Amino acid sequence: MSKTPRIKGVLSPVVTPFDNDLNPDTARFINHCKWLISQGCGLAAFGTNSEANSLSVNERMALLDAILAAGIDPARMMPGTGCCSISDSVRLTEHAVKAGCAGALMLPPFYYKGVSDEGLYRNYSEIIERVGDDRLRIYLYHIPPVAVVGITTGLVERLLKDYPGTVAGMKDSSGDWINSKKFLDAFGSTGFDVFVGSESLLLANMRSGGAGCISATANVNTAAIVKLYEEWKNADADAQQEALNAVRKVTGQYVMIPALKRIVGHYSKDPDWSTVRPPLVELTDEQATKVLDGLRALGFTMPGLAAA
Amino acid sequence: MSKTPRIKGVLSPVVTPFDNDLNPDTARFINHCKWLISQGCGLAAFGTNSEANSLSVNERMALLDAILAAGIDPARMMPGTGCCSISDSVRLTEHAVKAGCAGALMLPPFYYKGVSDEGLYRNYSEIIERVGDDRLRIYLYHIPPVAVVGITTGLVERLLKDYPGTVAGMKDSSGDWINSKKFLDAFGSTGFDVFVGSESLLLANMRSGGAGCISATANVNTAAIVKLYEEWKNADADAQQEALNAVRKVTGQYVMIPALKRIVGHYSKDPDWSTVRPPLVELTDEQATKVLDGLRALGFTMPGLAAA
Numbered sequence: 248m249s250k251t252p253r254i255k256g257v258l259s260p261v262v263t264p265f266d267n268d269l270n271p272d273t274a275r276f277i278n279h280c281k282w283l284i285s286q287g288c289g290l291a292a293f294g295t296n297s298e299a300n301s302l303s304v305n306e307r308m309a310l311l312d313a314i315l316a317a318g319i320d321p322a323r324m325m326p327g328t329g330c331c332s333i334s335d336s337v338r339l340t341e342h343a344v345k346a347g348c349a350g351a352l353m354l355p356p357f358y359y360k361g362v363s364d365e366g367l368y369r370n371y372s373e374i375i376e377r378v379g380d381d382r383l384r385i386y387l388y389h390i391p392p393v394a395v396v397g398i399t400t401g402l403v404e405r406l407l408k409d410y411p412g413t414v415a416g417m418k419d420s421s422g423d424w425i426n427s428k429k430f431l432d433a434f435g436s437t438g439f440d441v442f443v444g445s446e447s448l449l450l451a452n453m454r455s456g457g458a459g460c461i462s463a464t465a466n467v468n469t470a471a472i473v474k475l476y477e478e479w480k481n482a483d484a485d486a487q488q489e490a491l492n493a494v495r496k497v498t499g500q501y502v503m504i505p506a507l508k509r510i511v512g513h514y515s516k517d518p519d520w521s522t523v524r525p526p527l528v529e530l531t532d533e534q535a536t537k538v539l540d541g542l543r544a545l546g547f548t549m550p551g552l553a554a555a
Numbered sequence: 556m557s558k559t560p561r562i563k564g565v566l567s568p569v570v571t572p573f574d575n576d577l578n579p580d581t582a583r584f585i586n587h588c589k590w591l592i593s594q595g596c597g598l599a600a601f602g603t604n605s606e607a608n609s610l611s612v613n614e615r616m617a618l619l620d621a622i623l624a625a626g627i628d629p630a631r632m633m634p635g636t637g638c639c640s641i642s643d644s645v646r647l648t649e650h651a652v653k654a655g656c657a658g659a660l661m662l663p664p665f666y667y668k669g670v671s672d673e674g675l676y677r678n679y680s681e682i683i684e685r686v687g688d689d690r691l692r693i694y695l696y697h698i699p700p701v702a703v704v705g706i707t708t709g710l711v712e713r714l715l716k717d718y719p720g721t722v723a724g725m726k727d728s729s730g731d732w733i734n735s736k737k738f739l740d741a742f743g744s745t746g747f748d749v750f751v752g753s754e755s756l757l758l759a760n761m762r763s764g765g766a767g768c769i770s771a772t773a774n775v776n777t778a779a780i781v782k783l784y785e786e787w788k789n790a791d792a793d794a795q796q797e798a799l800n801a802v803r804k805v806t807g808q809y810v811m812i813p814a815l816k817r818i819v820g821h822y823s824k825d826p827d828w829s830t831v832r833p834p835l836v837e838l839t840d841e842q843a844t845k846v847l848d849g850l851r852a853l854g855f856t857m858p859g860l861a862a863a
Contacts, residue, residue: 269641269681300666303642304611333577333832334611356834358608358665360701366834373577373833393668395703396834524641525681526664526674526704 251322253384253415253440254349255458257449257473258325259283259465260294262507263302263310265522271306275520277317278555279466279511284319285551286469287477291352293327293339295393295420296463296504301524304335308342321347325461329353329388333370337377340385350384352418352461357394364402375410383413390420390444397421400433407434418461420444424451431455446472447495450488453479463503467510467549468494490545497541505529506538513539514549559630561692561723561748562657563766565757565781566633567591567773568602570815571610571618573830579614583828585625586863587774587819592627593859594777595785599660601635601647603701603728604771604812609832612643616650629655633769637661637696641678645685648693658692660726660769665702672710683718691721698728698752705729708741715742726769728752732759739763754780755803758796761787771811775818775857776802798853805849813837814846821847822857 261283264275280290292314293299293307302310311326328339328351340351353374355367375383387406389398398417406414416439419427427448431441440458443449449460449472465472468491475487498506505523509530512520521529530538569591572583588598600622601607601615610618619634636647636659648659661682663675683691695714697706706725714722724747727735735756739749748766751757757768757780773780776799783795806814813831817838820828829837838846 295666300639301641301664303640303646306640306642331608332611332614333609334614338611356609358603358701359834360703362834363836366836369836370833393666395668525678526667526670528671528674528677 251347251349254289254323254325255440256289257287257459257465257469257476258289258291258442258461259469260296260461260463261290261292262466262504262511263297263299264508264520265524267519267522269522269524271302271310273310273313274555275517276310277314280314280319281317282552283466283469284323287473288465288469289323289325290314290319291325291327291461294352294461295390296466296507297327298504298524298527299327304330304338307339311342311346315346322349324348325350325352325386327352327354327388329355331356331358333373336374340374340383341378341380344378344380344383350386350415352386352388354388354390354394355396355398357396360395362396364399364405367396367402368405371406372409375413381412384415385413386415386440386442387417388420389417392420392422400429403430403434403439407437407439416440416442416458418442418444424448427452427457428455431457445495446475446491449475449491450479450484463507464495464498466507467498468547470550493545494542494547497538497545500538501530501534502527509535509538510542511552515552515554517554559655559657562597562631562633563748564597565595565767565773565777565784566597566599566750566769567777568604568769568771569598569600570774570812570819571605571607572816572828573832575827575830577830577832579610579618581618581621582863583825584618585622588622588627589625590860591774591777592631595781596773596777597631597633598622598627599633599635599769602660602769603698604774604815605635606812606832606835607635612638612646615647619650619654623654630657632656633658633660633694635660635662635696637663639664639666641681644682648682648691649686649688652686652688652691658694658723660694660696662696662698662702663704663706665704668703670704672707672713675704675710676713679714680717683721689720692723693721694723694748694750695725696728697725700728700730708737711738711742711747715745715747724748724750724766726750726752732756735760735765736763739765753803754783754799757783757799758787758792771815772803772806774815775806776855778858801853802850802855805846805853808846808849809838809842810835817843817846818850819860823860823862825862
């Protein structure tokens with residue numbers, strides 16, 4: 248079976264809405280995914296900002312099935328499928344591949360700390376072998392501030408050597424441009440796609456041959472981030488980057504996930520969007536007011552967003 | 556429905572055997588659980604040393620069902636049931652309670668770092684409310700070197716106030732006696748049971764009114780640890796503690812989990828026991844020889860242990 252073209256550009260780790268009983272809210276999720284797609288954004292559903300690890304495997308698969316059934320193109324999807332357990336990772340990855348998703352974004356197993364590259368190699372290798380599907384494209388997910396366990400160049404080198412068509416790239420959420428550049432320099436020429444984990448590094452990444460960004464704020468400041476991805480060679484690219492940074496600074500002044508949900512709820516006139524699953528807590532009204540006032544001052548909008 | 560007596564003493568975070576395809580090996584697991592019980596040890600199955608987070612929820616439930624079907628008394632069990640997702644935690648906790656287990660050892664959700672006590676309170680509260688069973692006894696699991704997210708006295712205070720019959724104690728795997736003592740001093744008088752996470756602190760814990768220990772090495776040095784629990788008031792208690800420490804030093808000189816599995820495999824003449832799931836890796840033969848020689852020099856044995 249032939250592979251689809253590589254997924255590139257701006258992807259959103261789609262925030263996951265919950266109902267009042269803390270169950271995933273499928274209608275709101277589909278609505279938000281459709282809006283993101285309408286803005287030119289791809290879907291890295293079930294990422295850190297999706298509270299994916301606060302969901303069960305079955306809840307994640309049901310949500311993916313729901314957006315597929317709603318007609319969203321899997322070629323625009325790179326769902327998160329990396330778990331602490333290879334059993335869970337295999338189940339989610341297999342499900343994503345069979346659905347035709349363009350890629351799978353894979354956290355390393357993150358419970359044990361200080362594990363060896365050999366152990367991480369075996370984790371990814373075991374998953375690739377068990378899934379056993381030529382269409383599989385894995386994107387390694389490096390997010391040391393949260394997962395603590397990270398991805399090294401040594402690990403990538405070994406995986407690329409043994410699974411050249413399958414290990415397609417990475418998401419670097421270290422927030423450290425020097426680290427992203429290191430992976431680009433080491434592997435970029437082989438077609439290894441580096442997505443930065445924040446749009447604040449999008450321009451730098453594009454200028455160095457990167458593939459785009461997968462960023463929390465792509466849930467809300469979507470069109471503007473996509474615009475810079477498309478226009479990074481333009482004369483006003485640096486000005487665009489500065490404008491993105493200003494929005495990000497306001498959005499991320501408290502905890503990012505509840506802030507994003509509050510913003511989506513505000514602009515879609517659907518305040519129940521603010522619900523998060525423990526261990527996260529929603530923003531206080533005072534915090535939310537500061538975020539929303541700050542965005543208003545920047546002329547921020549979410550055009551075309553409506554309640555589900 | 557009335558509660559069973561509190562579980563106390565020495566509990567083993569039972570190491571989980573895997574077959575050559577990395578699937579849980581039920582026969583070996585039952586065999587090891589029965590041996591542990593025969594040595595006077597309780598079963599904290601599905602702990603850190605059990606590679607529990609490397610298992611799926613279904614794999615964990617199937618293993619618990621298997622030892623129950625093998626006739627092992629659930630009053631001697633405190634399975635680990637705390638996951639990153641409340642959906643998973645509720646499912647595992649409900650299953651353990653319905654099986655009649657004496658307690659449930661609950662990690663905090665450990666993916667997001669820097670979360671608030673309010674968020675952790677909501678996590679435990681939500682699980683307790685959803686399980687909704689008077690028989691439930693929760694033991695909070697504090698293991699900051701691995702989970703990073705930890706349990707504070709402020710969290711325990713709130714939970715004890717709202718769920719006094721349900722929040723029964725904790726396992727402190729900080730390895731810091733000052734921390735264990737802090738919880739004993741704050742809550743011991745209310746009947747809150749503190750288990751230390753290493754037998755190296757067992758004597759100190761018993762002298763301060765603690766409930767016992769839940770320790771990796773209880774998988775192998777079982778009878779000797781149980782003996783100190785029973786004889787901690789004896790004149791030779793300090794000498795017993797020193798002997799336990801000497802065995803632990805040898806056992807833990809490399810990574811603990813593969814070392815334990817290698818030891819069980821050696822003394823049961825069943826070398827396939829050494830298999831671990833990624834991201835862990837087995838000991839090298841050289842490392843294993845050092846561990847086994849070290850134990851032999853201390854006169855270490857595992858009496859009555861045989862292959863499954």
